[in-house]
Amino acid sequence: MKRNLSRLAAAAALVAMGTGAQAGVLAMADLSINNLLIINSTTGTPLGLGDLTILNGGVRSDTDSATLNGVSSAGTGSAGSSTGTADAPAQCVGCTAAVVAAYGGTLENNTTSHLGTPIAGANYALGDALISGSALSGGSGGLTRADAMISGPTNSASSGATILNSVNAKAVFTATSTVTANFVGIYSSFLATYISPDLATGIGSSTATAGYGFALTVFDNTTQTYLILGNGANGGWVPSQWNNTVTSDTTVGVHNTNLEVNNGNIASLSVLLNAGDTYTLSVNQSSTAQVQSIPEPTSLALVGLALTGLGFIGRRRNASRS
Numbered sequence: 331m332k333r334n335l336s337r338l339a340a341a342a343a344l345v346a347m348g349t350g351a352q353a354g355v356l357a358m359a360d361l362s363i364n365n366l367l368i369i370n371s372t373t374g375t376p377l378g379l380g381d382l383t384i385l386n387g388g389v390r391s392d393t394d395s396a397t398l399n400g401v402s403s404a405g406t407g408s409a410g411s412s413t414g415t416a417d418a419p420a421q422c423v424g425c426t427a428a429v430v431a432a433y434g435g436t437l438e439n440n441t442t443s444h445l446g447t448p449i450a451g452a453n454y455a456l457g458d459a460l461i462s463g464s465a466l467s468g469g470s471g472g473l474t475r476a477d478a479m480i481s482g483p484t485n486s487a488s489s490g491a492t493i494l495n496s497v498n499a500k501a502v503f504t505a506t507s508t509v510t511a512n513f514v515g516i517y518s519s520f521l522a523t524y525i526s527p528d529l530a531t532g533i534g535s536s537t538a539t540a541g542y543g544f545a546l547t548v549f550d551n552t553t554q555t556y557l558i559l560g561n562g563a564n565g566g567w568v569p570s571q572w573n574n575t576v577t578s579d580t581t582v583g584v585h586n587t588n589l590e591v592n593n594g595n596i597a598s599l600s601v602l603l604n605a606g607d608t609y610t611l612s613v614n615q616s617s618t619a620q621v622q623s624i625p626e627p628t629s630l631a632l633v634g635l636a637l638t639g640l641g642f643i644g645r646r647r648n649a650s651r652s
Contacts, residue, residue, distance in 0.1 A: 354448025356524040357540040357619040358477045362441040364516045365469040371510040371600045379467045388412025388497040394457035396489040398423040412497040413464040424454030441473055444520040446589055453480050457489040466499050474617035483534055486622035495613035508604050518593040523578040525586040529623055536623040541575030544615045552607040559598040567598040
């Protein structure tokens with residue numbers, strides 16, 4: 331019996347080695363457009379209500395969601411007028427006091443707290459979205475946050491956040507001549523994927539994917555044409571700084587750590603806004619994050635073997651007592 335027990339102890343030790351005591355996988359995609367403005371290219375000053383008349387009919391909305399090990403927080407959404415606030419409450423599954431503390435005590439509309447490595451023992455998914463203000467009158471802001479973290483094998487988490495913003499505006503300029511304008515965004519972004527060393531040694535497989543995207547289009551309803559703001563679909567503005575996806579994956583030997591932190595401002599191509607024309611401005615912004623870790627099949631087999639052995643020993647003990 332002692333020999334059987336020693337074999338089971340060895341099997342248990344191998345299982346412990348396979349799972350990793352301080353394992354962690356992280357994916358985060360946080361994109362905050364702190365201010366989106368329309369700038370007069372000649373004077374360098376923002377266009378405002380004295381230059382543009384905002385029409386009714388524009389709608390903006392956002393939504394977010396979070397899932398941890400198959401348990402989902404019901405995706406919530408919020409809608410507002412073309413200049414109102416749309417604030418989808420943050421969704422979080424598994425957010426313990428330690429997780430909240432790591433974010434500085436605030437999860438809702440948090441644009442400053444970013445994590446580059448996992449929180450010890452944490453398993454959670456967090457999604458959040460917000461859009462406020464108006465690019466047509468002083469500037470608008472948009473936040474999409476998707477964070478996911480797991481502490482070891484046999485875990486998975488995902489989160490997402492999306493902004494759909496549509497504004498109708500009629501250009502009524504103080505000058506009678508056409509105005510040349512740029513769209514300018516002041517932003518901060520954080521994109522990270524991380525797999526801890528104990529999960530990157532070939533024991534099982536772990537993956538982490540994080541990404542965000544942004545596209546802005548302006549349609550001239552009078553001429554029925556899109557303005558050429560960049561090289562995106564329909565001449566849309568799709569800055570590379572706001573469109574990226576990174577992945578860490580131990581199964582294919584891809585790098586196990588990615589970290590991109592950016593902030594600053596960026597401008598679209600210049601366009602002509604014709605006096606008297608009506609324009610539709612549309613913004614789409616999103617963030618996604620997904621992590622999972624699967625133990626090596628042999629580790630699972632050892633767990634089954636150990637449990638089977640313990641059951642066999644228990645039966646032998648009961649038989650010897652009867």
